[in-house]
Amino acid sequence: xxxxxxxxxxxxxxxxxRGGPVGHTLARVSxxxxxxxxxxxxxxxxxxxxxxxxxxxxxxxAVRQSELIQSLGLDPSTxxxxxxxxxxxxxxxxxxxxxxxxxxxxxxTERGQALRAGVEDAWSDLEASSLAGLGPxxxxxxxxxxxxxADNLREEAGEAGDCPPLNC
Amino acid sequence: xxxxxxxxxxxxxxxxxRGGPVGHTLARVSxxxxxxxxxxxxxxxxxxxxxxxxxxxxxxxAVRQSELIQSLGLDPSTxxxxxxxxxxxxxxxxxxxxxxxxxxxxxxTERGQALRAGVEDAWSDLEASSLAGLGPxxxxxxxxxxxxxADNLREEAGEAGDCPPLNC
DNA sequence: CTCTTTTGCTTGGCTGGCCAAGGAATGGGT
DNA sequence: ACCCATTCCTTGGCCAGCCAAGCAAAAGAG
Numbered sequence: 001x002x003x004x005x006x007x008x009x010x011x012x013x014x015x016x017x018r019g020g021p022v023g024h025t026l027a028r029v030s031x032x033x034x035x036x037x038x039x040x041x042x043x044x045x046x047x048x049x050x051x052x053x054x055x056x057x058x059x060x061x062a063v064r065q066s067e068l069i070q071s072l073g074l075d076p077s078t079x080x081x082x083x084x085x086x087x088x089x090x091x092x093x094x095x096x097x098x099x100x101x102x103x104x105x106x107x108x109t110e111r112g113q114a115l116r117a118g119v120e121d122a123w124s125d126l127e128a129s130s131l132a133g134l135g136p137x138x139x140x141x142x143x144x145x146x147x148x149x150a151d152n153l154r155e156e157a158g159e160a161g162d163c164p165p166l167n168c
Numbered sequence: 169x170x171x172x173x174x175x176x177x178x179x180x181x182x183x184x185x186r187g188g189p190v191g192h193t194l195a196r197v198s199x200x201x202x203x204x205x206x207x208x209x210x211x212x213x214x215x216x217x218x219x220x221x222x223x224x225x226x227x228x229x230a231v232r233q234s235e236l237i238q239s240l241g242l243d244p245s246t247x248x249x250x251x252x253x254x255x256x257x258x259x260x261x262x263x264x265x266x267x268x269x270x271x272x273x274x275x276x277t278e279r280g281q282a283l284r285a286g287v288e289d290a291w292s293d294l295e296a297s298s299l300a301g302l303g304p305x306x307x308x309x310x311x312x313x314x315x316x317x318a319d320n321l322r323e324e325a326g327e328a329g330d331c332p333p334l335n336c
Numbered sequence: 337c338t339c340t341t342t343t344g345c346t347t348g349g350c351t352g353g354c355c356a357a358g359g360a361a362t363g364g365g366t
Numbered sequence: 367a368c369c370c371a372t373t374c375c376t377t378g379g380c381c382a383g384c385c386a387a388g389c390a391a392a393a394g395a396g
Contacts, residue, residue: 019292022299022307023201025314027220028241030198031383032321033191038384047384049352052195066374073196078353080376085351102361102374124187130320131190134313139190142313145306146193152298153200199353206354215354217382234344246383248346253381270344270391 026149033130040122044115045089051119053082054091054108058116062107064097091115194317201298208290212283213257219287221250222259222276226284230275232265259283 038048046054056071057063069079083106086092091112097103131139206216214222224239225231237247251274254260259280265271299307 019288020295022311022314023205023291023295025311025318026194026198026201029314029318029321030194030201031241032318033194033198035384036321036324037191047351052192064374069374073199074352075354076375077355077377082352100362100374104375120187123191127188127191129324130317132320134316138313138316141309142317143190143193145302145310145313146190146197148302148306149298149310150193150197150200152300153197153204156204156297203354215381232344237344242382243384244345245347245385250382252346268344268392272345 033126036130037122037126040126041119044118044122046115046119050082050086051115051122053079053086054112054115054119057092057106057108057112062105064100065094065104065106068106086112201294204294204298205290208294209287212286212290214283214287218250218254219283219290221247221254222280222283222287225260225274225276225280230273232268233262233272233274236274254280 034048037051041048041051052072053068056068060067065079065083066076068074068083069076072079083092083094087094089111090109093107093109095105097105131142134142202216205219209216209219220240221236224236228235233247233251234244236242236251237244240247251260251262255262257279258277261275261277263273265273299310302310
């Protein structure tokens with residue numbers, strides 16, 4: 001079953017998107033992916049997007065907020081609000097950095113740590129589901145191509161000279 | 169999967185995302201893509217997401233709101249609010265459907281039509297920028313693989329039996 | 337002809353995410 | 367020592383997008 005079924009294929013892309021078929025597909029896929037992830041995360045008590053922040057905290061332990069902002073590539077205000085909510089849920093603890101009174105140190109609480117297994121399962125599960133039918137070579141190729149696009153977009157985003165020390 | 173390149177490649181993916189590297193990259197790429205698109209759209213007076221709705225209207229002329237919902241795959245409430253804003257901006261006109269007093273007919277105004285060229289340019293431009301360095305074969309492969317993932321996700325989303333008449 | 341279900345859309349509430357503006361603290365230059 | 371630029375974070379405002387409820391009209395039972 002190679003699924004060449006003439007069923008519904010292209011989801012008829014808008015003619016105005018002729019100039020950007022890949023981008024269009026990318027947008028659709030990503031939204032579906034996010035929704036599917038959100039469904040899994042809801043059972044864990046998280047909203048889509050929060051899991052990425054928690055991952056960073058699981059990896060890095062206590063971290064300055066600015067490093068979170070950097071590593072996630074998010075707007076500072078976004079991070080502030082997300083952390084406020086995560087703190088209110090008890091997943092995260094914030095404390096003033098003694099060495100720099102402007103800064104805030106963030107770390108996952110025990111409740112936050114407890115989410116890790118569930119989140120990892122959710123990601124693995126979704127990965128399996130969304131890549132079903134793709135062979136290892138195809139998966140690798142998809143990852144590679146997405147990486148290229150990511151590089152192009154990162155470059156266009158202005159700050160080409162990225163890749164900072166990342167001391168975490 | 170070799171990819172042990174010490175450069176900068178992977179944007180060091182969180183270890184908790186090991187189970188879903190493709191999904192993780194997908195999320196990042198898509199966000200960057202959306203932002204880059206938003207930058208272009210702002211000059212036109214649109215917010216990211218709205219252009220997809222306008223495309224549909226450009227293609228279909230007057231359309232029932234429910235068909236918009238269906239074809240975009242969005243939540244009804246999302247569409248309602250987007251249309252309210254687009255209407256307030258004068259890009260869209262909404263009128264009650266005489267044949268079905270529950271329904272609403274939507275169409276692009278002249279001001280809305282006027283956006284078309286700009287949006288198409290924006291999409292083409294972003295497509296070129298984001299796919300720079302990829303050959304035609306790679307682009308096709310990327311589109312194909314994304315399509316497969318889209319199918320998988322659509323299926324998982326429950327309503328497998330989709331593919332409605334779509335009389336537009 | 338009435339009662340129930342289904343369809344279409346709206347409102348309210350919540351999150352992620354952006355930008356713009358602003359307030360502290362730090363650090364660099366003179 | 368001083369002042370100014372930079373960094374770090376917060377607040378407010380706005381939009382896309384979700385879900386849950388709800389209301390009105392249309393389509394199906396009975």
